[in-house]
Amino acid sequence: MLEIDPDKVCYIIARFHEFEEEELIDDPERDDDEDDFDLDHEEAFDELDGHNDNDPLGEELAGYISSLPEDEQIELIALTWVGRGDYGPGEWSDVIEAAADRFNLRTAHYLLGMPQLADYLEEGLAAFGLSCGDYEENRI
Template identity: 35%
Template sequence: MLAIPLERLGFIIAKAREFDAEVPVEPDATTGSDPPDDDERQILLDTPDNPTEQELRDAIDGLGMPERQELLALTWLGRGDYDADNWPEALRQAGQTMPAGLTDYLVGTPLLADYLEEGAAALDLSLEDFERG
């Protein structure tokens, strides 16, 4: 059903989860921010030699255009912007509005792993065997 191999998708999810977990995000209830965590995350994001981030970026950059389109549409599907019945529309929209910096967009998306996992589940795709990283 997908152009992106499930093994590759599982790897991307595993790396996104690992990258997200490196710096816990605990926002302040009143401002939605926690300056110490924000600083730590910014340092992590600004570090060019973060191996987890680089593996995630390489995995996304290594995808062909149809696979990148699916990754974006899966993110939207998992985030709740679309449902499984509207999958063709999500794919079409992803193809039309894909940002030039898609890798930066996806790597900078909080909960990316959860969104991709939820998107795959909405399409009845099982990634259990592939999320090892």
């Protein structure tokens, strides 16, 4: 079952929404070339060219994700895939195994390269009956 503290996930969601508001990431709904963002988890680690490493908010969020223990980063990947619909919550052990196989030092950039990361994480939490409704950013 989900071991990462949901507040950590909610923090990432909240910060990613700030990222979106500042238009620091591409919105696939505004982009005519939506197919670039429709990556499955096998391809996405190799598709990082659109990530902007010179953005302070992005660097802060990447640093936060990278500072999480490896098992929590793996759970973030898995939760994203559940939220994206690649796996169901009943397949948690399978998705954790797949995410562990794909884990590497680029995990933060992989996750931040997904324009719908916040949505995927919110959906992933919802699949486990969790939400960020009671989240307070100051608790982290």
